[in-house]
Amino acid sequence: MRLAILGASGHGKVVADAATLSDWSEVVFFDDAWPNLTQNGPWRVAGGSRELMTQATQFDGVIVAIGNNRVRNARQRELKDAGLNVVSVIHPSAVISPHASIGVGAVIFAGAVINACARVGAGSIVNTGAVVEHDCSIGEYSHLSPNSVLAGGVSAGRMVWVGAGASIKQLVVLGDEVSVGMGSVVLNDVPAGQTVVGVPARLLNSQN
Numbered sequence: 069m070r071l072a073i074l075g076a077s078g079h080g081k082v083v084a085d086a087a088t089l090s091d092w093s094e095v096v097f098f099d100d101a102w103p104n105l106t107q108n109g110p111w112r113v114a115g116g117s118r119e120l121m122t123q124a125t126q127f128d129g130v131i132v133a134i135g136n137n138r139v140r141n142a143r144q145r146e147l148k149d150a151g152l153n154v155v156s157v158i159h160p161s162a163v164i165s166p167h168a169s170i171g172v173g174a175v176i177f178a179g180a181v182i183n184a185c186a187r188v189g190a191g192s193i194v195n196t197g198a199v200v201e202h203d204c205s206i207g208e209y210s211h212l213s214p215n216s217v218l219a220g221g222v223s224a225g226r227m228v229w230v231g232a233g234a235s236i237k238q239l240v241v242l243g244d245e246v247s248v249g250m251g252s253v254v255l256n257d258v259p260a261g262q263t264v265v266g267v268p269a270r271l272l273n274s275q276n
């Protein structure tokens with residue numbers, strides 16, 4: 069089983085590790101940002117997205133490993149529209165309820181826990197050690213950074229970014245494209261597009 073990864077980044081290395089520890093026997097990177105790059109750590113970089121398209125039949129699956137939520141969204145859609153088989157990658161040490169759902173193109177890293185009836189949207193990243201409690205709903209192309217915790221029933225929109233070590237109280241609603249600073253504790257709903265930081269979390273640049 070051969071996996072193509074678009075995005076020869078540090079994040080891509082973690083995706084490659086998770087892939088080779090699970091179902092994939094070979095990983096090859098592609099990247100448009102660094103045309104002269106030939107290696108990403110121990111893995112080969114075989115060109116950019118043009119080369120990926122021409123070599124697509126040589127791969128059993130493809131995934132986008134780009135941390136920026138908007139860019140990951142755009143690139144995954146391009147690959148799907150071109151008819152490529154976009155897959156998810158799940159580290160073998162992640163614990164995922166049989167009653168949870170994981171969207172296409174998502175990555176679930178080592179030690180992450182996704183509990184019963186939680187839903188993780190397409191193209192999302194559940195990073196190392198992150199906890200998604202029961203009945204949470206995570207929109208497409210979101211990123212839950214390492215050791216972040218979403219308590220039961222949290223609803224996060226599309227392209228939400230939860231920083232490392234942040235905690236979200238049960239049933240809180242995070243609007244589309246919300247960012248939560250690392251280490252923050254979010255107790256109340258956050259409107260779309262806003263950034264909150266601190267303990268308890270407040271709107272960034274807000275006087276309140």
Ligand SMILES: CC(C)(COP(=O)(O)OP(=O)(O)OC[C@H]1O[C@@H](n2cnc3c(N)ncnc32)[C@H](O)[C@@H]1OP(=O)(O)O)[C@@H](O)C(=O)NCCC(=O)NCCS
Pocket residue numbers: 195213214230231232233247248249250251252263264265266272
């Ligand atoms: C929230 C965040 C996105 C803001 O980034 P930014 O817009 O560049 O903001 P700045 O660094 O300019 O900081 C703006 C203000 O917010 C404060 N602030 C920033 N992040 C904070 C945080 N996590 N907790 C508390 N305060 C924070 C800064 O101290 C600064 O305060 P000041 O204006 O009183 O000096 C960023 O700090 C952050 O936490 N990112 C998450 C990083 C992460 O988890 N990475 C994991 C990747 S796998």
